[in-house]
Amino acid sequence: MSLLELDGVNAYYGNSHVLFDLSMTVEENEIVVLLGRNGAGKTTTLRSIVGTVPRRTGRIRYRGTDIVGESVDRISNMGIKLVPERRRVFPTLTVHENLLVAHDACDDPRDVEEMYGIFPALDDHRENRGRNLSGGEQQMLSVARALVQDPDLLLLDEPTEGLAPVIVDDLREVLGQVVREDVTVVLTEQNVAFSFELAERAYIIEKGSTVYEGTIDELRSREDLLEEYLSVSVAESAD
Numbered sequence: 252m253s254l255l256e257l258d259g260v261n262a263y264y265g266n267s268h269v270l271f272d273l274s275m276t277v278e279e280n281e282i283v284v285l286l287g288r289n290g291a292g293k294t295t296t297l298r299s300i301v302g303t304v305p306r307r308t309g310r311i312r313y314r315g316t317d318i319v320g321e322s323v324d325r326i327s328n329m330g331i332k333l334v335p336e337r338r339r340v341f342p343t344l345t346v347h348e349n350l351l352v353a354h355d356a357c358d359d360p361r362d363v364e365e366m367y368g369i370f371p372a373l374d375d376h377r378e379n380r381g382r383n384l385s386g387g388e389q390q391m392l393s394v395a396r397a398l399v400q401d402p403d404l405l406l407l408d409e410p411t412e413g414l415a416p417v418i419v420d421d422l423r424e425v426l427g428q429v430v431r432e433d434v435t436v437v438l439t440e441q442n443v444a445f446s447f448e449l450a451e452r453a454y455i456i457e458k459g460s461t462v463y464e465g466t467i468d469e470l471r472s473r474e475d476l477l478e479e480y481l482s483v484s485v486a487e488s489a490d
């Protein structure tokens with residue numbers, strides 16, 4: 252049984268139909284990236300999984316259980332956490348308080364101190380308020396807030412957006428470690444180089460449907476797809 256299985260998923264914002272019979276599977280402990288142009292439906296796919304899209308139909312099975320009819324809270328309690336685009340940390344709370352809020356909102360959380368071990372950059376800023384953190388620190392804090400809730404499946408929406416290259420390297424290292432600790436990761440990315448280094452498998456989403464599924468190794472050699480769906484020149488994806 253796959254950890255997560257989307258089968259014929261359709262999603263809507265009001266009258267606007269944006270996912271069309273989208274299907275994908277995620278196996279335990281893999282890192283899967285969803286690629287595709289702006290507006291292709293990547294964020295909506297993640298929101299469909301956690302139940303925050305206004306309406307979706309089809310089957311979404313998590314550990315074999317259909318979660319389409321479940322509430323957002325129930326899906327969260329089942330161990331699926333989404334770190335949304337544009338990091339949402341509490342600006343007036345300190346790093347430590349931000350972590351405690353997430354910790355206390357969860358029935359079976361991890362120890363907050365463990366997060367400082369995984370994110371040493373946060374350890375240096377325990378008493379700093381969210382609004383005074385750099386973009387990179389805010390992103391680390393967003394991921395740490397999700398991770399302290401001990402997810403089995405971590406969904407990350409464009410985690411590298413707006414981050415300096417050196418922070419992107421740190422983030423890649425942290426996410427590699429997270430997966431070694433038995434967390435499965437699905438992320439969306441515009442940064443193709445980052446996703447190629449981190450992920451094992453990719454889906455390309457175009458106009459609300461998956462148009463490609465395969466390993467990163469295979470996708471690297473598919474210049475046609477990179478150009479057609481991601482507008483990436485071959486030279487760019489080679490580094």
Ligand SMILES: Nc1ncnc2c1ncn2[C@@H]1O[C@H](COP(=O)(O)OP(=O)(O)OP(=O)(O)O)[C@@H](O)[C@H]1O
Nearest residue numbers: 264267269287288289290291292293294295296439
């Ligand atoms: N809240 C909303 N209300 C109405 N339409 C929306 C809403 N959010 C997204 N859409 C539309 O749904 C489609 C898919 O958007 P989505 O945000 O999932 O794409 P995306 O692949 O994540 O794009 P990006 O790379 O820009 O983040 C787009 O046409 C978008 O305009």
Ligand SMILES: [Mg+2]
Nearest residue numbers: 293294295336
């Ligand atoms: Mg998006």
